[in-house]
Amino acid sequence: xxxxxxxxxxxxxxxxxxxxxxxxxxxxxxxxxxxxxxxxxxxxxxxxxxxxxxxxxxxxxxxxxxxxxxxxxxxxxxxxxxxxxxxxxxxxxxxxxxxxxxxxxxxxxxxxxxxxxxxxxxxxxxxxxxxxxxxxxxxxxxxxxxxxxxxxxxxxxxxxxxxxxxxxxxxxxxxxxxxxxxxxxxxxxxxxxxxxxxxxxxxxxxxxxxxxxxxxxxxxxxxxxxxxxxxxxxxxxxxxxxxxxxxxxxxxxxxxxxxxxxxxxxxxxxxxxxxxxxxxxxxxxxxxxxxxxxxxxxxxxxxxxxxxxxxxxxxxxxxxxxxxxxxxxxxxxxxxxxxxxxxxxxxxxxxxxxxxxxxxxxxxxxxxxxxxx
Amino acid sequence: xxxxxxxxxxxxxxxxxxxxxxxxxxxxxxxxxxxxxxxxxxxxxxxxxxxxxxxxxxxxxxxxxxxxxxxxxxxxxxxxxxxxxxxxxxxxxxxxxxxxxxxxxxxxxxxxxxxxxxxxxxxxxxxxxxxxxxxxxxxxxxxxxxxxxxxxxxxxxxxxxxxxxxxxxxxxxxxxxxxxxxxxxxxxxxxxxxxxxxxxxxxxxxxxxxxxxxxxxxxxxxxxxxxxxxxxxxxxxxxxxxxxxxxxxxxxxxxxxxxxxxxxxxxxxxxxxxxxxxxxxxxxxxxxxxxxxxxxxxxxxxxxxxxxxxxxxxxxxxxxxxxxxxxxxxxxxxxxxxxxxxxxxxxxxxxxxxxxxxxxxxxxxxxxxxxxxxxxxxxxxxxxxxxxxxxxxxxxxxxxxxxxxxxxxxxxxxxxxxxxxxxxxxxxxxxxxxxxxxxxxxxxxxxxxxxxxxxxxxxxxxxxxxxxxxxx
Numbered sequence: 001x002x003x004x005x006x007x008x009x010x011x012x013x014x015x016x017x018x019x020x021x022x023x024x025x026x027x028x029x030x031x032x033x034x035x036x037x038x039x040x041x042x043x044x045x046x047x048x049x050x051x052x053x054x055x056x057x058x059x060x061x062x063x064x065x066x067x068x069x070x071x072x073x074x075x076x077x078x079x080x081x082x083x084x085x086x087x088x089x090x091x092x093x094x095x096x097x098x099x100x101x102x103x104x105x106x107x108x109x110x111x112x113x114x115x116x117x118x119x120x121x122x123x124x125x126x127x128x129x130x131x132x133x134x135x136x137x138x139x140x141x142x143x144x145x146x147x148x149x150x151x152x153x154x155x156x157x158x159x160x161x162x163x164x165x166x167x168x169x170x171x172x173x174x175x176x177x178x179x180x181x182x183x184x185x186x187x188x189x190x191x192x193x194x195x196x197x198x199x200x201x202x203x204x205x206x207x208x209x210x211x212x213x214x215x216x217x218x219x220x221x222x223x224x225x226x227x228x229x230x231x232x233x234x235x236x237x238x239x240x241x242x243x244x245x246x247x248x249x250x251x252x253x254x255x256x257x258x259x260x261x262x263x264x265x266x267x268x269x270x271x272x273x274x275x276x277x278x279x280x281x282x283x284x285x286x287x288x289x290x291x292x293x294x295x296x297x298x299x300x301x302x303x304x305x306x307x308x309x310x311x312x313x314x315x316x317x318x319x320x321x322x323x324x325x326x327x328x329x330x331x332x333x334x335x336x337x338x339x340x341x342x343x344x345x346x347x348x349x350x351x352x353x354x355x356x357x358x359x360x361x362x363x364x365x366x367x368x369x370x371x372x373x
Numbered sequence: 374x375x376x377x378x379x380x381x382x383x384x385x386x387x388x389x390x391x392x393x394x395x396x397x398x399x400x401x402x403x404x405x406x407x408x409x410x411x412x413x414x415x416x417x418x419x420x421x422x423x424x425x426x427x428x429x430x431x432x433x434x435x436x437x438x439x440x441x442x443x444x445x446x447x448x449x450x451x452x453x454x455x456x457x458x459x460x461x462x463x464x465x466x467x468x469x470x471x472x473x474x475x476x477x478x479x480x481x482x483x484x485x486x487x488x489x490x491x492x493x494x495x496x497x498x499x500x501x502x503x504x505x506x507x508x509x510x511x512x513x514x515x516x517x518x519x520x521x522x523x524x525x526x527x528x529x530x531x532x533x534x535x536x537x538x539x540x541x542x543x544x545x546x547x548x549x550x551x552x553x554x555x556x557x558x559x560x561x562x563x564x565x566x567x568x569x570x571x572x573x574x575x576x577x578x579x580x581x582x583x584x585x586x587x588x589x590x591x592x593x594x595x596x597x598x599x600x601x602x603x604x605x606x607x608x609x610x611x612x613x614x615x616x617x618x619x620x621x622x623x624x625x626x627x628x629x630x631x632x633x634x635x636x637x638x639x640x641x642x643x644x645x646x647x648x649x650x651x652x653x654x655x656x657x658x659x660x661x662x663x664x665x666x667x668x669x670x671x672x673x674x675x676x677x678x679x680x681x682x683x684x685x686x687x688x689x690x691x692x693x694x695x696x697x698x699x700x701x702x703x704x705x706x707x708x709x710x711x712x713x714x715x716x717x718x719x720x721x722x723x724x725x726x727x728x729x730x731x732x733x734x735x736x737x738x739x740x741x742x743x744x745x746x747x748x749x750x751x752x753x754x755x756x757x758x759x760x761x762x763x764x765x766x767x768x769x770x771x772x773x774x775x776x777x778x779x780x781x782x783x784x785x786x787x788x789x790x791x792x793x794x795x796x797x798x799x800x801x802x803x804x805x806x807x808x809x810x811x812x813x814x815x816x817x818x819x820x821x822x823x824x825x826x827x828x829x830x831x832x833x834x835x836x837x838x839x840x841x842x843x844x845x
Binding site for chain 1: 468754764768770773784818822825827
C-alpha cells in the first residue's frame with residue numbers, strides 16, 4: 001500500500017476492530033503475524049459479557065456495558081457490508097454456582113457491582129436452587145444457585161474477524177499477514193515499522209498486538225505490562241439446538257449457532273504455552289456434566305488451549321505515547337465484548353477525537369503506583 | 374488406573390507388530406494399543422480370521438500378513454485392541470479410551486505406528502451416495518467380505534486402484550471402467566527410476582499381472598483423465614471426465630475414487646514434532662532420524678506414518694524403531710543395535726529404490742488437488758473451494774487462519790479429510806510454495822471422547838472447582 005495514514009500492528013479482534021473504524025476516513029495498513037501466532041481471537045469463548053466485569057472499577061463496568069449496548073448496531077453494520085453474520089445475540093447471562101461458598105461470594109460481588117454502578121443502574125438477579133430449576137430445567141441437581149443479568153450475550157468471534165477483514169479489504173485498507181516486526185522508529189515525523197518482509201511508513205501508528213504489545217509498545221515509549229494467562233476449552237460435536245435450555249447464555253458452556261457446545265475455561269499462569277493438559281480438560285468436563293447432565297454422552301471433538309492477554313488488574317490499557325506522539329497502544333482480554341466500542345470510540349479517539357470517558361483511567365500510569373510495603 | 378510399560382506401541386499393523394516382536398526379543402516390557410478389534414492394520418485387516426474365499430481374493434501378501442499376525446498374537450506382548458489414543462503428553466503419558474472408559478498408560482518410549490490414510494479426492498459430486506473411496510471399499514471387502522452388487526467405476530491413480538480392481542474381478546464384481554488420472558508426463562518423470570525398481574521384480578510382476586487381469590476381463594481403461602465429476606442429484610448416476618480434449622461420460626451408480634495414500638501425521642503434528650514437506654508424495658512427513666525417532670524426546674515413528682513405503686518396509690522400520698528404543702532405554706549396546714538392524718536396513722534400501730518409481734508415476738496431477746469453486750472441500754462443515762479461495766485472498770496464509778474464517782476442519786474428522794486440499798488451495802491462491810503453508814495444528818482429543826468418560830476420571834464427591842472464577 002502506498003503511503004498509509006495509519007499502520008496497525010496486530011490483526012486480531014482488537015487491532016482489526018480499530019482498523020475497521022479508522023478505515024472509514026483513512027488509509028489503513030494492518031500488519032499481522034504468521035499463521036501460528038498466539039491469537040486470543042481464535043481461542044476465546046465469544047461472550048459479549050458485562051456481568052462480573054469491573055468489580056472495584058466501575059468505569060470498566062461502564063465501558064463493557066457501553067460496548068455491549070453498541071454491539072447490535074455494529075453487528076448489523078458488518079452484516080450489511082459483508083454478508084457475514086456474526087451471530088450476535090443479547091440473551092441475558094447466567095453463572096451457575098455449585099457450593100454454598102460460591103453462592104455467598106457471588107451474591108456479595110453482584111451486590112457490590114450494583115452499589116458501585118450508582119445511577120447507571122445494574123440489574124441482576126440471584127436465583128436459588130428452586131429458582132434455577134424452574135427457569136433452567138436442564139441444569140443438574142447439584143447446582144445450588146445462579147446469578148443472572150440481562151446485559152450479557154454472545155457473538156461468534158471467528159465470523160467477526162472474518163467480517164472485519166472482509167470489510168477492511170472492501171474499504172481499500174490492506175491486511176497483510178506473515179510479518180515479524182523487528183523495529184519501530186520515527187524519522188522526520190513519520191513512523192517506520194521494519195519487519196522481516198520490509199519497511200512500512202505512516203504518520204500514525206497503533207500497536208494492538210496482544211501479548212506482543214509489551215515488547216512493541218516499549219519501542220515507542222509506552223509501558224504495557226501484559227502477561228499470558230492460559231485458558232483451555234472443549235468443543236463437542238453438533239448437538240440439538242437448545243440442548244442446555246433456558247434460552248440464556250452460560251459462562252461455562254455455550255452452544256454455537258452451528259450446534260457445537262464449547263465448554264471451559266480455565267485460568268493458568270504457564271507462560272507462552274498454549275497446549276492442552278488432560279487433568280484440566282477432565283475437570284472442565286466434570287464441571288460441565290455436573291451443571292448439565294444432558295451433556296454426558298456428547299462427544300468432545302477437540303480441546304484447545306489459548307492465551308489471554310492479561311494486565312496486572314485484568315483491565316484494558318489504552319495509551320498514546322508521550323515521547324513519540326502519534327503512536328498508540330491498545331490491549332485487553334475482552335476483545336469480543338469491547339469490539340463494538342473499539343470500532344467506534346477508540347478508533348474515533350485515535351483518529352483525533354475525544355478519548356471516551358470510561359477509558360480515562362485505563363492508562364498504563366495506573367501501574368506506576370509503588371506497592372505498599 | 375495407570376499402567377506402566379517401558380515401550381508403548383500405537384497401532385497393530387505390520388510396523389507395530391514387528392516392533393512389538395523385536396522389543397520383546399530385546400527384553401523390553403511393551404504394550405500395543407490398537408483401535409481395531411483385531412491386529413493386522415488396514416493392510417492385513419482380519420488376516421487372522423482365515424477366510425479361504427477372502428484369501429483367494431486378496432492374494433499371497435495376505436498370507437504373509439496372517440503369518441505375522443499369528444506370530445504377534447502368540448508372542449506374549451501385552452495387546453489392547455479396541456483402544457484409542459486420544460492424548461499423548463510430553464511426559465509420555467498416553468490417555469486412552471476403551472469401551473468408552475478413559476485410562477492411562479505411562480511409557481518410557483513410544484512408537485507411533487499409525488499408518489497411512491487416503492489422500493482426499495474432492496471432485497465435483499464426491500460426497501454423493503454412491504461415490505466412495507477405494508480405501509473404504511477395501512475395508513468393507515476385508516472386514517465383512519462385502520462386495521458391491523452393481524458395476525463399479527474406479528477412478529484416480531495409484532497401486533491400490535489396480536489392486537482393488539483385481540480383487541473385485543476375482544470376487545466376481547463387474548468393473549465397468551478404470552479411469553486413470555496420472556498425466557502422461559509422470560511416465561517420463563518416472564522412467565529413469567525403472568531400473569532400481571527392477572530389483573523389486575516381485576512388485577513389478579504383481580503390477581503387470583494386475584493389468585493383464587484387467588485386459589482379460591475386458592475392463593475399459595482411460596488414461597490421462599482430468600476434471601473428474603460425479604453426476605447425480607441424490608445419488609451417483611454417472612462419472613464424467615475430460616480426456617484428449619473431450620468430455621466422456623460413463624453411467625454408473627458406484628464410483629470408487631483414489632489418489633494414493635499419505636502418512637497419517639495427526640499425532641506427530643499434535644505433539645509438535647518437526648515435519649518436512651515431501652514434494653514428490655505431496656504430503657507432510659515427520660522428521661525422523663535413522664532409528665525412526667522424531668524431534669520429540671522418546672517418541673518414534675514406524676511404518677507408513679513416517680512416509681509411504683508400503684507394508685513390507687513397515688515391518689523393517691518397525692524393527693529398526695524397536696531396536697532404537699531398546700538401545701535408548703539401555704537394553705542393548707549401540708553395536709548390538711547396529712548389528713541387529715543391518716538386515717532390515719538392506720531390505721529397506723531395496724524397497725525404497727523401487728518406491729521412487731511408483732511415487733513419480735502416481736504423483737497427483739497439478740490440478741487434481743484444486744477443485745472448482747462449487748465443490749465442498751470440508752465435508753464436516755460444508756465449506757466450498759470457492760469460500761476457501763476467498764479467505765485466502767482476504768488474509769489466510771495457513772490452515773489455522775483459514776479455519777478461523779470458515780470453520781473448515783472443525784468437525785468430527787478434525788481436518789484429516791480437508792487439510793491437504795485446503796493447503797493446496799491456499800498455496801495456489803496466494804502463490805506460496807505449499808511447504809510454507811502451515812498445516813492444521815491438531816489437538817487432543819485425537820479421536821472423539823465423551824464428556825462422561827472424561828468426567829469419570831474426576832473425583833465424584835467434590836464438586837469440580839470453578840476454574841473460571843466467574844471472571845467473564
